[in-house]
Amino acid sequence: MSENLGTMTDFSPDDSVMLKDVLRGLALPQKNIPSLYFYDQRGSELFDAITELPEYYPTRTEIGILERHGAEMAAALGPGVRLIELGSGSALKTELLLGRLEDPAAYVPVEISREHLLAAAARIAADFPDLEVMPVTADFTEPFDLPEPARRRVERNVAFFPGSTIGNFPRGMAADLLAATCREVGAGGAMLIGVDLVKDRATLERAYNDAAGVTAQFNLNLLVRLNRELGADFDVAAFRHQAVWDEDAARIEMRLVSTRAQRVQVAGRPFEFAAGEVLVTEYSHKYTPAVFRSLAEGAGFRVARTWTDPEGLFSVQLLEVPGAAQDSSGGT
Structure with a gap:
């Protein structure tokens, strides 16, 4: 183990929280399951595979922006940064930023998948031996x-x-998350965030319905996890993946569609699915620059800089909290 890799701090939710969320979501008129439960070890691996697919533009586009403009971003952030990565995943984009930061104080990757977190944190610690890496x-x-x-x-x-994860939250929840982050980074703090932009339907729907079926596997793996960890009895073969663009809501809606009438039990509670009934597993909201600016400003940030790719598919935005930096300790 690298000497600069700190002991992992564990605040991960236990199975009782997941069970409560799943039971509540399945009891709603529009059944849904929170997308954070995609990310067991297998789900995290499948998502990494999705990011390399030809149809999935967000990852390679954001990486291109970070490669071209990372030095500008690092200069804007300044020295002595405690970089707190929310939903760090494999942390591949992080290296593009860490390598350019001036004397960073620490890197704090935050991830719900323990195995994925430890592997990524160990890699970052090995690649940046002078950097204190403190996984959570x-x-x-x-x-x-x-x-x-x-x-x-x-x-x-x-x-x-990064990664346009902010799009996975309904607008009200996105606003709440931005406001909470604003409070926690504190006066003079900042947020560097990937924001996917509104574009044509064909490009969007291809990105979530890849020809190789990896996104379908990722979506269906959620049911595999519920069967394994919550003792559910989903017939995985009786559901199919679907992802569609909702223009009015400006979001991709990812679904599992029941292919027949069926009853599913979770922790002894029965739930009926009609043939063709939809279980929503993820939203992926897309933004215009004006709409996201309004959201960020309402949460207490100001948009200091925005970097985009030449085609205008994606943006990386620097949000700053007004005021001088004071006490940098705190939580998030």
Whole structure:
């Protein structure tokens, strides 16, 4: 183990929280399951595979933006940053930023999948031996305490939220998450966030309905996880993947569609599915620059800089909290 890799802090939700969320979601008129439960070890691996698919533009486009503009981003963030990555996953994009930061105080990857987190944190610690790496297992939408670095003073808290994950939240929840992050990074703090932009239906729907069927596997793996961890009895073969663009809501809606009438039990509770009934597993909202600016400003940030690709598919935005940096300790 690298000497600069700290002990993992574990705030991950237990099975009782997942069970409560799943039972509540399945009891709604429009059945849904929170998308955070995609990310067991297998789900995280499948998502990594999705990011390499030819149809899935967000990852390669955001990486291109970070490669072209990473030095500008690092200069805007300044020295002594505690970089807090929300939903860090494999942390591949993080290296493009960390390598350009001036004397960062610490890197705090936050991820709900323990195995995925440890592997990524170990890789970052090996690649950046002078950087204190302090992994946290948690659902980043809930409060948790930030670990304090021992070697360097924190000059500024910066939340790093790439991958357009903000789009997975309904607008009200996205606003709440931005507001909570604004409070936690504090006066003078910042957030560097990936925001997917509104574009044509064909490009969007291809990105979530790949020809190789990897996104379908990712979606269906959610049912595999519920069967394994909650003792559910979903017939995985009796559901099919579907992803459609809802223009009015400006979002992709990812679904599992029941191919027949069936009854499913979760923790002894029965749930009826009609043939063709939809179980919503994820939203992926897309934004215009004006709509996202309004959302960010309503949460207490100001949009300081925006970087995009030449085609205008995707953006990376620097959100800043007005005021001078004060006490950089805190939670998120």
